[in-house]
Structures are given as C-alpha cells and as structure tokens.
Amino acid sequence: MSAIEQLIAGYRRFRGGYYEVNRERMIDLARYGQFPQVAVIACCDSRVDPAVITDSTPGDLFVVRNVANLVPPCEGEGIWHGTSAALQFAVCGLKVEHLIVLGHARCGGIRSLLEGPGDREDDKFITDWMSIAEDARKRALDRADLSTLEEQAHACELEAIGISLANLETFPWIRERIEQNSLHLHGWYYDMMSGDLLQLDSSSGKFVSLY
Numbered sequence: 001m002s003a004i005e006q007l008i009a010g011y012r013r014f015r016g017g018y019y020e021v022n023r024e025r026m027i028d029l030a031r032y033g034q035f036p037q038v039a040v041i042a043c044c045d046s047r048v049d050p051a052v053i054t055d056s057t058p059g060d061l062f063v064v065r066n067v068a069n070l071v072p073p074c075e076g077e078g079i080w081h082g083t084s085a086a087l088q089f090a091v092c093g094l095k096v097e098h099l100i101v102l103g104h105a106r107c108g109g110i111r112s113l114l115e116g117p118g119d120r121e122d123d124k125f126i127t128d129w130m131s132i133a134e135d136a137r138k139r140a141l142d143r144a145d146l147s148t149l150e151e152q153a154h155a156c157e158l159e160a161i162g163i164s165l166a167n168l169e170t171f172p173w174i175r176e177r178i179e180q181n182s183l184h185l186h187g188w189y190y191d192m193m194s195g196d197l198l199q200l201d202s203s204s205g206k207f208v209s210l211y
Ligand SMILES: [Zn+2]
Pocket: 043, 044, 045, 067, 068, 069, 104, 106, 107, 108, 109, 110
C-alpha cells in the first residue's frame, strides 16, 4: 500500500469511527466555531504532534507548526509572517489564555543550526529562519561542560525555547495581555525516546518533568 493509500484508508477509519462517535461535537464545532484556550507553537517534525502528546481532541488546541518551533521577534519589515499572523489570530482573535512553545529532542532544525550553514542553495530558507535561534547556538557552544554534538544540540534546543518565549513578549498585543494576566506563556520540551515532557520553571530556569 502506498503512503497515500495508507492515508486514505486511515481517513476512512476516522470517518466511520472517530467522526461517527464524535459527530455531535464535530457539528457543534462547525456551527459555533472554535474556542481553544491554548495555542501551541510546535515543530513541523512528524514525530512531535501536540494533540497526540497531550491526548487532545479537535477544538482543544490552536497549533502553529514551523521549523524548530521558533517564534520570530515582532518585525515591521516584510509581509509574509506566517507564524506571527497565526499568533495574532490566536491571541487577538481567539483570545487564547495560554501560549506553549513546545520544543523537542533530536530536532533537525536545531541540528542544522549547530552544524552551520552549508553552501547548498537549498538550505537558504532554513538557514535564514534558524538565525532566530543564533544566540541559543552560541550559548550551547560556549558551554565547556558539553563535549558532544548531541549534548550541545540538547542544550541548544532548550535555549531556543527561551528565545522564542522572549520573542513572544516583543509583540505588543501579547505583552499587554501578559501584563493584564489574561495570557500566560509556557516552555515545554518533549523527548520521544523517553516519553518525557518537561516544563520550564520560570523561577529556577530549569526544566522539570510533567509526568
Ligand atoms: Zn524539530
């Protein structure tokens, strides 16, 4: 069975199973709209699905996915700001109460940032995008206690979450809602090898297990 045939078979199972069982909820979501209280900025990585990890159902999570779950700073230049547009809709339109930056282990985007830009033309968009986390790369490489690329990548993944959380506060409509206590930021980190989901503790700066 081809990959596409597998998807179609999966859709048919969903249509006859999950959709049928939850038909009323699906129709309510269509009729009354979505009211998620949480928006998640996650990586495009196929192994890190926020809805699966948190056992959420349709309507629960507003999900923005991009390479390495990065949030750019608020910028006036340029017009194609996909992540910023999605965040604006989540915060100003849907009025979510929580924004979660969901980082993860073995992130290909972070790995490419650490290894540095190649000379291949087909890396250009990725290299430019990953420069958002340049300070995370520097901090990870500056640490004398990290000797392997794996250790540096892990540190860089955690540091990048902090950069994205700081960048969220550069958007005036986000900062305003944080000050009003109507919006809360969270940094999470998922490791698919161990199944661990960690949360950044803002007072200690450490990631602690949510299990
Ligand atoms: Zn990733």
